[in-house]
Amino acid sequence: MHNMFMDQYTEQWNALDVIAERIRALGFPAPGTYKEFVRLSSIEEVEGVPCASEMLKHLVLAQEATARTARKLFDLVDAVNDQPTADVLTQRIDIHEKTAWMLRSMLS
Numbered sequence: 001m002h003n004m005f006m007d008q009y010t011e012q013w014n015a016l017d018v019i020a021e022r023i024r025a026l027g028f029p030a031p032g033t034y035k036e037f038v039r040l041s042s043i044e045e046v047e048g049v050p051c052a053s054e055m056l057k058h059l060v061l062a063q064e065a066t067a068r069t070a071r072k073l074f075d076l077v078d079a080v081n082d083q084p085t086a087d088v089l090t091q092r093i094d095i096h097e098k099t100a101w102m103l104r105s106m107l108s
Contacts, residue, residue, distance in 0.1 A: 008099060015092065022088050042069060056107050063100035067093050 020030035031037055038045070043062045050058065070092045077086045 011095065018088060022085055053107065056103050060100050060103045063096045063103065067096040067100065
């Protein structure tokens with residue numbers, strides 16, 4: 001299980017770079033501080049130290065929320081014919097849906 005979490009951490013860390021580069025390529029400043037990430041996030045921070053099964057539940061919800069957010073952006077991306085952003089969204093949705101599925105299987 002430790003390797004799976006390390007793989008997720010590494011994948012998401014690398015994804016930050018790809019997403020930030022895309023935001024900058026569109027001419028906007030990418031968020032770069034924890035305060036900005038918290039302000040922009042739709043995922044609630046967890047208080048305290050939950051047990052392992054609660055951690056998994058929180059991770060599933062976060063993965064699903066991230067996939068939903070990416071999916072909601074497709075209409076806008078299609079309207080402006082922004083294929084590079086559509087590609088990033090497709091990759092993110094695929095990764096977050098698969099990760100949510102793997103985490104849900106651990107809860108069964």
